[in-house]
Amino acid sequence: MRPMEVIRFALRGLAANRLRSLLTTLGISIGVAAVILLVAVGAGAGDVIQKSIRDLGTNAISVLPRFFTIGIDPENAPIQQRDLTLDDVDALSDPRRAPDILSVSPLVQFPVTLSYRDRSYTIQEFAGSTPSYFGVTNTEVGQGDLWTEAEVATARRVVALGATPAEELFGTADPIGKRIKIGPVPFTVVAVLEARGSLGPVDADDTAVAPITAVQQGLSGYGPLTAIVVQARDEEAVPFAEQQVVSILDEQHDIDDPDDRDYQIFNQASLLEATGVATTTISIMLAAVAGISLVVGGIGIMNIMLVSVTERTREIGIRKAVGAQRGAILSQFLAEAIVLSMIGGTVGVAIGLLGASIDVAGIDPRPVPAAIIGSFLVSVAIGLFFGSYPAARAASLRPIEALRYE
């Protein structure tokens, strides 16, 4: 039998039961659409995270204290820990010892409640730092002027508000020059940072930055630093800058064994890489979950094809009586299953792409070509796989019994 005849018979068979064929393809459509959509959402979410990391600057290196809070293994008894201090910042700031480091920003960070008259607002990451922090985090000023080294030197109580707390405290009023309370301490608003926009679930504007001296004096005390943010000369210089950070801090903290380091280093580039891997993994998991619905759709095809074979036993008998060989019957029913799944796949791709054009929770879904092609091919393969058993059953019917079937 010629391929064209096989397809013509298959289409005629499917057209004979339009509603049923339509409902059968629905399962595959939903499966394919789900795979495309979920992978697109995963990719979109990945984009958001990558963007937020990139916004922090890819030449930034973060130094954080290392805590030994997990596990009470006596072999790994807590080492004598030394906090990150302003002394460390000074050491790192030596251009002779650290030629690839452009700037070093100490950072104290904690949650605090801001209040202005009868309004108050709590931010999770109130920051005390130096002006170089604005540079390393790519922060731009929206209104007013950023405070400078002079304010740090004199511990002036001034603050640069992110767009979100500014909005929460002042609404449409002009915040510049107003005195707000940070915790119990009055500060003067000198600047509002340029809005970065919400990046998915993370609000990059939910921040406020004040001179570290003023923060330590009035709020946190002269305790340890939350982190030190180091800016490398440029992206290529990051590995060298990291080396310099390590050697200076090892000396500062009297560390001989790298395993005993009481600090840890993150650079944005490796963070970017790590989150890339993480979001890919999440995308694959989402696709796998959606893939299950594809398989369920395939079982639907098998179910309907089995019903169809039973219903059309007599037709099969007639075809065999006039000389159809096993292969002809097999390919006819297989073609029906594949045509069903291909129609379902095509509709699913259309639905998936349509759905991916809608923004969900600040995430702009990005359709991934591999997911589109892959899910379509998988749907066809599913048609082939789940159609083969009913088709084989049809082909193996004995003509005499098939003809007698009522």
Add this chain to the structure above:
Amino acid sequence: MSLPTADSTLGSVGLPPPVIEVDGIHRTYGEGETAVHALRGVSFTVDVGDYVAIRGASGSGKSTLMNILGCLDAPTSGRYVLEGHDVSRLDDGQQAILRNRRIGFVFQSFNLLRRTSALANVELPMVYARIPRKDRHRRALAALELVGLSDRTHHLPNELSGGQQQRVAVARALVTSPSLVLADEPTGNLDSMSTEEVLVALDHLNVVGRTIVVITHEDQVVAHTKRTIELLDGMIVSDRRTVAVGDRPPRWRADS
């Protein structure tokens, strides 16, 4: 139009082999105490151009015989040679080819494909014979004309009367120019008018040289044939010839 029969086993030159050679055929359903012996040693030969009625009451084994003759069923024992081919030595695929090229079926219940036009139904065997579309079309139209249905080619089976449906089936049976047309109670579901229509169509086939075996219990059908084989309890009880093989069918009129 006829398919070559170069693989015929008959030795004698010039004479075509018999279409059917049946030798000692038994067919038993089931085993042991409950076994049903549908055929108990049936032997006969049908020559080219013959028009044979196989007659018997229900349960006489005539349907079983028809299925065996049509390569739809295999005998428990005995030999069936169709145009020189020993059917028992053929596998499923080869039997399908044999049904396709050498046998045309006409069933009691018509057995046309639903939702499929008369023309497409007649074309069906030729699709499986891989005959090109254009030829298929031409031959199917010719076959429908032969049974007097040129004006019904695009009708669906449910738009045709019983007699017309059965004539479509006759057209389907003859379109591949088979050596043997097997009709199983072809008029069993028809009134006497439609019965006549179908029998005239079969007579016509015989006149143009087709060998026909028709299974029936109706006298009206038997009257059209040249030879009657009577079955009773799975055995042949009589084999009468009314008209010579080479002659016209008894009811044939040149004007019909």
